[in-house]
Every structure is written in structure tokens, then in C-alpha cells.
Amino acid sequence: MLPKQKTSPEDAAKPEVLLEVDGVTLRFGGVVALDDLSFNLYKGEILGLIGPNGAGKTTCFNAMTGVYRPTSGAVRFDGQQVSGRKPHRINQMGIARTFQNIRLFPEMTALENVLVGADSQHRTSVVGALFRLYRVKPKPEELPTVDSANGLVRLWQQVRRSSAQVFGISRHTLEERAGERKAYELLSFVGIDDRANDLARNLPYGYQRRLEIARALATEPKLLCLDEPAAGFNPAEKEELLELIRKIRDRGFTVLLIEHDMRLVMGVTDRIVVLEFGKKIAEGAPAEVRDNPKVIAAYLGEPADAA
């Protein structure tokens, strides 16, 4: 009933482990939130992490993104230990996330929000932005254009173009422009470029969700973690979101999806890990998981979720 996900041949032959959750246990006082949890996330796949409310999905997510440090066990990303690193380091390693309760920068425009994400790839800092002494030879398409009909303005444009050819353009300027291009491109990728210059706080809910995804993608992650991206969406919007998640995967990102809407998870994921009370009770392709009696008992059988 659902389109079979296409996987490239080399991925299918030998999947490369991107993220490894290895025997992670997390205790809060007497509460065992995660109990010896192990699973792998392979490059290029969409992995769903599901479970009934309170199963430990978000806790697991937080342990994977470095918010919590596991009591025992380890989370490794690309072979490197994740736990214990600062959030911005984890982002630099290549993990980006969205938040269950949207956390944009409300007073910045949509474009600026994405720019903050894009900035994480840039190297100019305070000194570079202040003095702009680090010059880079621009590519031909990056040179200022001479297109004005007004003679004076044209002369000025010509001067700017020549000086850019001779002295180069500061890295700061090039990065700003590249960031802006990338931000526009991502906004149109998630389908909200028509409101690029609106403040994030004024965007409709669905746009805010998409903006969060665009902002996370701007950091050029290897792994994109989506924490209940469809919360509060109606079925039509969910359908669009599914489409978007597939598009993201097709761009080469690996996606981890936390969701309790079963239809959404079944429709888009390659594999699913099911949690209950902090334990993994099932793992496998959507169809297998759906038929797993343990999962049905724990989760799908409940009428509340069928609705």
C-alpha cells in the first residue's frame, strides 16, 4: 500500500553504521528511563523511534544528541563518542535536531533563523567580521555585476568590480552571501520561501515546523533528528511532511524520526525501533514491526492510538 523505499545498491550491500547506541542505560534517581538499549542507525536510512507515551523516546533522543549523559553504555557517531560533549560540538560532528515544542528564534525572520544554522559552517568570527582583512579570490559569478543604466552608478559598479578582481572579496562577505543563498534555497526546499522575511513568531504553525527543519538542515548535518515533527498537524499537512522527509532523505541525509503517529512512521521509515518502558521490544522493517505481537500488545492494540 505504501511505495517501497528505494535504496541505492551500495547501501543495501553493506550499510555503514552512522550512529551506534551501545548498551545505553539512563537512570534518574530510582527511575530507569533507558534500560540497556542498543541499536544502530545506518547511513542514508530513515529510522523511526516509536513507543507509547513515556516509553523513553525523547529521553533516548536526548541521550543521542548529548543533552543527557548515559549512566552506562555509549552513543557513538561516526565512531566518535557523543555523550559528554557540548551541544555545539555535537552539532559540528554532524547531528542536527528539531524540538518537539518548537524552539525558533521568534524575533528573527525566517531567513535569519536559517542563517544562524548556516553560520555553523562558516569560519569568519569577530575579528574577520570587524576588519574583513582575510580576502578570497572570488569566482567569476561572485563578482559584483555592472548593470546600471545610470552612468555614475555604472562607474561606481565598475570600480567595485575591478577592486574585487584586484583585492579579492573578504571571506566574511562571501560567506554572508553564500549563507543567504543557501538559506533561501532551504526555505524553498521546505516550501516556505514565500514568507522568508517574516518574523518566525508571525509564521503559521506548519511553517514554523518546516522552518525548524530548514534551520537544522542549514547546519549540513549527516544525521537529522526530528522530534515529533507532525505534532499538531492535520492529515493533509502530515502527508506533506511525509513527502518532505522523503525529499530530505533523497538529498542524502540520514533521518531519525521520533513519532507516535503510527501511520506517519509506517509510511516513511525504512526501519523502526520500538521502545517500551525504556527497553527495545522490537526492531525491523515497518511491516515486520506492525505484525509483531509484542508491539501490538504494547502499542498498536490500544484504541487511543488507532484514532
Added chain:
Amino acid sequence: MTEALRQINERRRHVLGGMGDRWRALPRWQRWLTLLAGVAFLYYLPFLGDIPGTNLIIPGLDWFRTDSIDGGANWAGVLFVCALYVLVAVGLNVVIGLAGLLDLGYVGFYAVGAYSVALFGSAESPVVGALQEQFGLSSDWAIAWAICIPIALAFSLVAGVLLGWPTLRLRGDYLAIVTLGFGEIIRIVAKNSGWAGEAQGVPGIPGPEGPPSPDNKVFGLLDIKPWYWLALSVVLVMVLLVRRLEHSRVGRSWLAIREDEDAAAVMGVYPFKFKLWAFAIGAALGGFSGLLFASRSAFIQPETFNVQLSILFVAMVVVGGSGNMAGVAVGAFLLAYLPERFRDFSEYRVLAFGLALVLIMLLRPQGLLPSRRRTRELQDRAKEPANVA
């Protein structure tokens, strides 16, 4: 009462609120021309009312000068202090307005800048004295003023980093309290250390033309106009530099940190690094202002750098409109200028000053020329408790 206030506020927002928009809607060359004219006017200010080179006066403008009243202060001198305070406000605005860190000890950096030029530039300072003895130099040897500038900037920058490093892990009010203590520490250390001249302070601080002396042609003791022009030029350059920061990755990071520090961190912004930079840049600007102050006064003593000055600095930023550079400049100017212009009221001066502050806070809690983002942030924060309840 509150209803009336609200109505006044609404009306003001109508009048002033559109100003930024109207400004941005102007063609570029018109904005440039306006700015140029504004800058020219700033350089003309010391002559306010006169037409230089002639005996003519422009009637009416004279009223604004502080020396138009009996016992009024030297007009150029007041302008010089205004320029110093604007520089301080621009620096403090980086810390409070852009990065959102409440710093109540800003006078500490002002003092570090002032003491740097005093201790290294004055032939009579204990530090230079020790250097003279150590290297067998003559008794009027001291480090040149021009070299004192990078020294002062470096020292205040380092002071900013030293204060920021341990304290920026604190947030909000806790940070404010620690910085408040820092300002006092600098003053008390200066007051009690032999190498800093103790309570007597340090005399003989040089200016651009070397140590203070009646022979100085431009930067003398009597004519303060060149000092004002020097300070104004520094202010203009610094404003340009801070603007560059504001409209760069750094400014965006500050804004993101101010709005949601955790989300910013997850997006790859290292909050600590950028907050530390904000502190260091703010400190350097404060230090530069302190340097100019010390050079002009030729003599400093620790009691100048008291808590009151810190509070005044914060008041300038808050009154002007934290987050908006034009706003804080206006705030700094007014807070330096008004008390001087209305000296007539002598002992009521402080009362009037206080009343004016209270009125501003009632009528325009976001400041005179608020940053639009800051305004909404504050409004949101005011609404938050209501939403929770």
C-alpha cells in the same frame, strides 16, 4: 492612570514608531546625505549658535549651550563628556542590548582603560617609575600616548575576558551581581595598591601631544574642542565597527543566544564564546572611553570610578533603548547633557533627573528609541506570567 499612560504610549508609538520604517524606505543616497549632514553637524556642535570665522550668530541655538546660563559648564567640555558617554553606551549596548547580559560593573573597564594610560603613559606614575629605575631611564621617560592606546585596549579586553570567563556561566540577575562586585573590586584595588597610586591617584597623564603642559598647541587644557573632535571621531569609527558586527554572523549569534540559548547551542552556536566576545568588545570600548577621559583630565583618582557611574551607564542604555545604537547614543547624550544644561535648579537637579528617569520608564519602558526586536521581547516577557496563570 494606567489607561491614560497606555493611550499616551499608543500615540507615541504612532509618532515615533514609524520613524525607523520611514528611514529605511528612503533611497540610499538620501540616507547617506542625511548621515553626512548629521556627522557634519556633530563636528560643528562646539560652535553651536556661532558661525565659525565670522562674528555672526544664529539666534535661538544659543539657548541649548550649557554656558548660556550663569555658572554653566564649558560647552565643549560638556560635549566631550557626552562623547565619552556615548562611547561607553555603545560598548555597554553590545553587552546589554545585543548579547543580553546585564553588566552592572561596567565602570570597572572604564577604570582599567583610564589606569592603563595613567600607569604607562604618565612619567609620574609608580609603574613608569619602577621601569625608569629598572632600566636606568631618565625621569621624564614614559610610554608614548599612541602606544598606550593598544595597551589600554588590550588590558580592558583582557579584563573583560577575565571577568567573563568564570562568570558567564551564570545567567540573568546572578551575572549582574557578580559584575557589580567587579566594578568595586577594580576601584578598591586601585585605591589600596601602591603601584596604582593609591587614593591620591595618578597625575601627569599624557594626551596625543604628550604630557599635559601649557605648550600643547592642539590638545591643551583650556580649549576642549579638539578633545571633543577626537572623542567624536573615535565614537564614529567604533559605531561603524560595532555595526559591522551587528550585521554579521556575530550579531546573529548574539541575537540567537538572547532569544533561546539552548536552541542556539544545538544549532552550532557556542554561546560561551560569543558571550565572552561581547564582554571583551564591550570592555574594550569602555576602556577606550576611560583612556580618553584620563588623557583629557590629566589626573585620575580611584573615587571617580564608583558604582554610581556604573548605574549611570546602565541608565543611559536603558533610557536610550537597549539594543538600538542610535537609541543608546541619544540616551547617553541626554543623561550627560541635561544635568549640565539645567544646573539652574542646582540642588533640585538630582531630583529632576530622577523624575525624568521615572517618567521615561513609565511612558516608554523600552527606552526613547527602542530596538524593535527588544521591545517585542520585553512585551512577551511581560505577558509570560499571565499565560502561565
